[in-house]
Amino acid sequence: MSLLSLSPTLSTLKASLETFITHDCIPAEKLYEEHIAQYSGSDRWQPHAVPPIMDALKSKAQSLGFWNLFLPHELPECVLRANEELNNNNRVVPISPRMYLTNREYGILCEVMGRSSLAPEACNCSAPDTGNMEVLLKHGTQSQQLKYLLPLLRGEVRSAFLMTEPDVASSDARNLETRLSKRMDDGGSVRYTLNGKKWWSTGAMDPRCGMALVVTKMDYTHPSNDNNAQQQTQTKTKHGNQTVVIVPMPQTGVRCVRPLTVFGYDDAPHGHAEVWLESVDLGMESVVLGEGRGFEISQSRLGPGRIHHCMRAVGLAARCYELMLERTFQRKTFGRFLYEHGSCREMVADSAADIESARLLTLSCAEEIDRLGARGARDKIALIKVVVPELTSRVVDRAVQIFGGAGVCGDFPLARALVGLRTLRIADGPDAVHKQSLALLELKKAKQRMLSRV
Numbered sequence: 544m545s546l547l548s549l550s551p552t553l554s555t556l557k558a559s560l561e562t563f564i565t566h567d568c569i570p571a572e573k574l575y576e577e578h579i580a581q582y583s584g585s586d587r588w589q590p591h592a593v594p595p596i597m598d599a600l601k602s603k604a605q606s607l608g609f610w611n612l613f614l615p616h617e618l619p620e621c622v623l624r625a626n627e628e629l630n631n632n633n634r635v636v637p638i639s640p641r642m643y644l645t646n647r648e649y650g651i652l653c654e655v656m657g658r659s660s661l662a663p664e665a666c667n668c669s670a671p672d673t674g675n676m677e678v679l680l681k682h683g684t685q686s687q688q689l690k691y692l693l694p695l696l697r698g699e700v701r702s703a704f705l706m707t708e709p710d711v712a713s714s715d716a717r718n719l720e721t722r723l724s725k726r727m728d729d730g731g732s733v734r735y736t737l738n739g740k741k742w743w744s745t746g747a748m749d750p751r752c753g754m755a756l757v758v759t760k761m762d763y764t765h766p767s768n769d770n771n772a773q774q775q776t777q778t779k780t781k782h783g784n785q786t787v788v789i790v791p792m793p794q795t796g797v798r799c800v801r802p803l804t805v806f807g808y809d810d811a812p813h814g815h816a817e818v819w820l821e822s823v824d825l826g827m828e829s830v831v832l833g834e835g836r837g838f839e840i841s842q843s844r845l846g847p848g849r850i851h852h853c854m855r856a857v858g859l860a861a862r863c864y865e866l867m868l869e870r871t872f873q874r875k876t877f878g879r880f881l882y883e884h885g886s887c888r889e890m891v892a893d894s895a896a897d898i899e900s901a902r903l904l905t906l907s908c909a910e911e912i913d914r915l916g917a918r919g920a921r922d923k924i925a926l927i928k929v930v931v932p933e934l935t936s937r938v939v940d941r942a943v944q945i946f947g948g949a950g951v952c953g954d955f956p957l958a959r960a961l962v963g964l965r966t967l968r969i970a971d972g973p974d975a976v977h978k979q980s981l982a983l984l985e986l987k988k989a990k991q992r993m994l995s996r997v
Contacts, residue, residue, distance in 0.1 A: 600665035657858025700753030785837030846917025
């Protein structure tokens with residue numbers, strides 16, 4: 544079976560999605576930017592800054608069956624029943640996708656969605672919401688799913704994921720300094736106090752943000768804690784005291800200090816923030832899966848999430864490549880069209896090879912996740928995280944070069960695409976970390992082969 548093969552039903556859905564992206568999402572990008580451009584400063588993070596065109600796109604995506612396509616399996620019965628009740632009393636939102644897809648199948652659709660910056664959100668398939676929903680679906684209690692997962696599935700709120708910190712090298716998660724202090728109150732109930740600083744907290748300043756997942760470390764120094772229990776939890780593994788908690792947003796003690804810019808872009812109204820957590824009071828109901836399970840949860844977000852990111856990157860690069868091809872037929876230098884120059888043809892050939900390589904590498908990884916699970920495909924997950932952003936960045940860089948000055952201005956999507964793909968080499972961990980992981984896995988396999996010959 545080809546990595547690109549789809550069933551007739553899914554092929555029809557893909558064609559319909561392509562039409563939606565081409566005729567609705569891409570034309571809406573200009574309207575979206577024009578709406579945001581009306582506002583400056585703190586106004587860019589207010590409800591009125593959210594472009595109305597996004598709600599129109601979401602409604603159409605729901606009606607066409609593109610909503611929540613990332614979901615890997617059926618939703619819990621309690622969530623489906625609660626949604627039915629909301630549908631009877633409010634607007635109808637079909638939270639279950641038209642069909643459940645494998646990672647490979649969904650990856651193919653991610654490439655289509657990646658062609659427009661608006662498409663993932665329009666289909667309720669954008670980060671960090673998809674990763675957070677997957678965490679709640681896999682690890683959340685029924686109460687957490689009803690309170691936080693359901694509004695996200697309906698697209699009524701957005702969310703944030705807080706892990707990276709400004710004062711430490713966060714690519715080594717053991718460095719994290721944010722603390723979750725456990726204590727027993729006078730009534731014998733467990734309470735937690737959250738303190739720390741986070742940054743690159745995507746979505747935290749979004750006026751629609753309804754919850755955040757925060758990666759923290761347990762602190763058992765309060766006198767009310769059992770010392771033996773503390774030691775057992777903290778020494779269980781090297782990541783044993785990392786814990787993920789749900790923080791409702793907005794929340795007392797959560798302060799968004801400033802928006803951060805990525806090469807000058809603030810990506811409002813969703814954006815990225817520096818967040819200070821100052822004595823945030825939480826109960827046991829806020830802990831996901833249990834104390835000390837944070838590393839396990841964080842890793843569970845990354846396998847399928849990397850497929851999504853990489854295939855969207857392929858779609859974005861393909862769009863820029865097509866613009867580059869068109870440009871070569873429109874402009875002349877030294878009496879010849881650009882496509883007639885040998886150097887230009889070389890860039891076209893290299894770009895075609897890079898796009899196809901990135902596409903097939905990622906789909907091969909997705910197919911392996913489908914067969915072996917994310918843990919069994921760790922080598923390929925690390926591989927695509929390193930290689931695909933670099934391959935796709937090269938394509939966009941060549942497109943910028945062909946466009947010349949037009950390529951670095953806002954008239955075309957090339958400059959922003961280049962920024963996003965360059966940033967992808969840092970997001971979810973820098974290249975060096977994944978190269979290290981990949982090398983260790985390759986060396987382990989080589990050692991096993993050598994031992995098997997003895």
